[in-house]
Amino acid sequence: MNNKMLGFILLLLATLPLSGCWDNNEPERMLYINGVGVDYKDGQYELYAQIINFANTAKSEQPTNTETTQVEVGHASGKSLDEAVSKLYHTVDQKVFWGHLSYLVFSEEAMKEVKLSPVIDLFIRYRETRYQIWVYATKDPVEEVLLLRPVINKAITLSKLGDPRNSYEQESFIKSTNIRELLIQLNEPSHEAKIPLITIKDNWESINETIKAPYLAGAGIVTPNGFKGFIQDVEARGIRWMTNDTVRSQMTVQTESGNDISLVIENVKVKIKPVIINGSAKFDIDVYGDAIVDIITDSATPKEIEKLVKKEMKKQILTTYEEALKIDADIYRLSEQLYRKNVKEWKRLHKDGKVELTKDSIRNLNITIEKLSSPRKTFEQTID
Structure with a gap:
């Protein structure tokens, strides 16, 4: 047997162990x-x-x-x-x-x-x-x-x-x-x-x-260390207006004459500013969004619709906040905002990482509708 043939046989024998995965799991x-x-x-x-x-x-x-x-x-x-x-x-x-x-x-x-x-x-x-x-x-x-x-x-x-x-x-x-x-x-x-x-x-x-x-x-x-409780259904609707992750969400408001206006709120942005007043933490909140009118059964001006949307958004945000207070929950993570922006005051005020919150902790809540529009021309005349 010549050297070339011997080398080929040795190479073949060396590759045999590689032909299977012995510890592999079959799907x-x-x-x-x-x-x-x-x-x-x-x-x-x-x-x-x-x-x-x-x-x-x-x-x-x-x-x-x-x-x-x-x-x-x-x-x-x-x-x-x-x-x-x-x-x-x-x-x-x-x-x-x-x-x-x-x-x-x-x-x-x-x-x-x-x-x-x-x-x-x-x-x-x-x-x-x-x-x-x-x-x-x-x-x-x-x-x-x-x-x-x-x-x-x-x-x-x-x-x-x-x-x-x-x-x-x-x-x-x-x-x-x-x-x-x-x-x-x-x-x-x-x-x-x-x-x-x-x-x-x-x-x-x-x-x-x-x-x-x-x-x-x-x-x-x-x-x-535990579980505080649930916030659900209408009491939870304010959560969507207090996060920058909201893509779009539906809202219905009612005019003074009792007719409903259905809208979609998009591009929600939230800014929270903690302030210290008389040794206590207060929070100024600004919420921005765009409103698109889907269904309107009554004539209304853009200013009237904008006013109704602001009122409803503010109501939902505060309702959720107050429901969370009943179970001692910081639903909007206001304590984290103070921690991020004024850690010295956070260290002074916090207890187990959480700042004491009351109904008056939200000092100002401002809603801004940056753009009010309608995808249908028939509605454009109604809200003009």
């Missing part, structure tokens, strides 16, 4: 978790794991087979969440992959009885999971929330819970919060965070069935 032999629900009952953690079928998702936003089950939910309980996860492994057929975890849902009981930070730490301590996991709270049964499917049976990965930013751009009510944002808010003054409140609505119908859908009903206020 078809794994289960993929998309959502997790956490409940707490009788001193036990109740874990619900939503397993999704990626066969319905491949290369298409629409499931390829509407008869195929998109989602199944597994359940396990334990004295700790780690124990519940281990018990869940006892009932699964394949290895569980957590790298596609999209959202967490906490029940009201879990929010009240369990500190949130250690629970979240369980899910982010491993390299598979990410900080871009959405966090929600609910008063409904957690397992029912996890079994909700998107309208017209779209892929479960595009549900409102797994992909919330798309619908938020069309109607900005409560901004979704991921783990990264949640931890930042809990670690900085006022050491409180808002978690979207999800309820179940039976407001969709198909030929064969009534379709249940997730509904954003408000927000839950959490701290590193």
Whole structure:
């Protein structure tokens, strides 16, 4: 055997170990978790794991087979969440992959009885999971929330819970919060965070069935050490006017004659200025936005419409603020504004990172409508 032939044989033998990945996991032999629900009952953690079928998702936003089950939910309980996860492994057929975890849902009981930070730490301590996991709270049964499917049976990965930013751009009510944002808010003054409140609505119908859908009903206020309560429905409407993240949101105002005017508010910008008066912290707030008239059933001048919009926005902002005070919550993170802009006074006034707030803490609240317009020419004559 010549040297060339011997060299070729040695090279071939050297490449044989590279022909396979011995420690690789076959995708078809794994289960993929998309959502997790956490409940707490009788001193036990109740874990619900939503397993999704990626066969319905491949290369298409629409499931390829509407008869195929998109989602199944597994359940396990334990004295700790780690124990519940281990018990869940006892009932699964394949290895569980957590790298596609999209959202967490906490029940009201879990929010009240369990500190949130250690629970979240369980899910982010491993390299598979990410900080871009959405966090929600609910008063409904957690397992029912996890079994909700998107309208017209779209892929479960595009549900409102797994992909919330798309619908938020069309109607900005409560901004979704991921783990990264949640931890930042809990670690900085006022050491409180808002978690979207999800309820179940039976407001969709198909030929064969009534379709249940997730509904954003408000927000839950959490701290590193506990849960303060929910602000929901009409009491929560002021939140959208106090964040620069609001893209667009609907508002209805009523004229003196009792007729409604429907508008969309866009491009919301908020400026908060803390001031110290007689040793106490006060806040001057300026809110800016553009208003677009959608429906008007009565004649009104632009100044009249602008006045009505300002009055309603101010009312909603103060209503939400006062509801938050009832549960001792700094809903607009005013304490953080003082911390950022006057840390010396913040150090003097704060208690556990939070400045004491009262109804009079908002000294001035000014609303400015920078642009009032209408997309339809028929309305332009009405508001001129």
